[in-house]
Amino acid sequence: MNIILLGPPGAGKGTQAKRLIDKYGIPQISTGDMLRAALKEGTPLGLEAKKYMDKGALVPDTVVIGLVKERIQQKDCAKGYMLDGFPRNVSQAESLDKMLTELGQKIDYVVCIEVPNDELVGRLTGRRTCRSCGGGYHVMFDPPKKEGVCDKCGGELYQRDDDNETTVKSRLEVYSNQTEPLIDYYEKQGKLHRINGVGDMGTIFDRITAVLG
Numbered sequence: 001m002n003i004i005l006l007g008p009p010g011a012g013k014g015t016q017a018k019r020l021i022d023k024y025g026i027p028q029i030s031t032g033d034m035l036r037a038a039l040k041e042g043t044p045l046g047l048e049a050k051k052y053m054d055k056g057a058l059v060p061d062t063v064v065i066g067l068v069k070e071r072i073q074q075k076d077c078a079k080g081y082m083l084d085g086f087p088r089n090v091s092q093a094e095s096l097d098k099m100l101t102e103l104g105q106k107i108d109y110v111v112c113i114e115v116p117n118d119e120l121v122g123r124l125t126g127r128r129t130c131r132s133c134g135g136g137y138h139v140m141f142d143p144p145k146k147e148g149v150c151d152k153c154g155g156e157l158y159q160r161d162d163d164n165e166t167t168v169k170s171r172l173e174v175y176s177n178q179t180e181p182l183i184d185y186y187e188k189q190g191k192l193h194r195i196n197g198v199g200d201m202g203t204i205f206d207r208i209t210a211v212l213g
């Protein structure tokens, strides 16, 4: 089963993906996480991507398309995968369709998690992420037992550089101008499922699994 998780910054794509991995046994492929990992390693690709990410802009298509093409051919993707944060504009979606046709694959479901902008800002500025295991938290909505420490692995929690109010506003604009057209794109393919992303995380998970089966 190949899934796309679509939705604005802070919609809960990463939060839900972590839960879906356990239920369906397929990996999450987050282009944002891959770019942050490249930056942490200090690779030229990571350093180049940082220039765009810090502004809340999209990294050039060729970079992310290359990353995804390589990743989906790895062994752990044989039974399927969840794309989180890719595609992010029509050109990436067209490249993905072409790539999948060549590989004899297709997207089965596009799950679009919908949350109003005023809620997204609070979610993003309060997000904390574990440096070691990538676990996600929120200072108010999903706090760790001990401040600054991951419940699961004891790692240090940090705030993403792009989770400040100014960059969040740019990211939301980029979403509405460049990514939102994908809703139409996948609706025309008959693959789009809209999920109300407001409510507690477990309820939203149930809404998604009701679609995926």
Ligand code: AP5
Binding pocket: 007, 008, 009, 010, 011, 012, 013, 014, 015, 016, 030, 031, 032, 033, 035, 052, 053, 054, 056, 057, 058, 059, 060, 061, 064, 084, 085, 086, 087, 088, 092, 123, 124, 126, 127, 128, 136, 137, 138, 139, 141, 142, 162, 171, 197, 198, 199, 200, 201, 204
């Ligand atoms: P990326 O890492 O993909 O960020 P994003 O799309 O902006 O999405 P987020 O990760 O911020 O949100 P999320 O939906 O995963 O929310 P989460 O579950 O963490 O991309 C970052 C950057 O990389 C881009 O700006 C771009 O520069 C570059 N990039 C990445 N992919 C690219 C591509 N394909 N092309 C070009 N450039 C690319 O939840 C957020 C918070 O809310 C958490 O604290 C969580 O605990 C909380 N929360 C979750 N659900 C709920 C709930 N139901 N109620 C209350 N709180 C909740």
Ligand code: MG
Binding pocket: 013, 014, 015, 030, 032
């Ligand atoms: Mg995410």
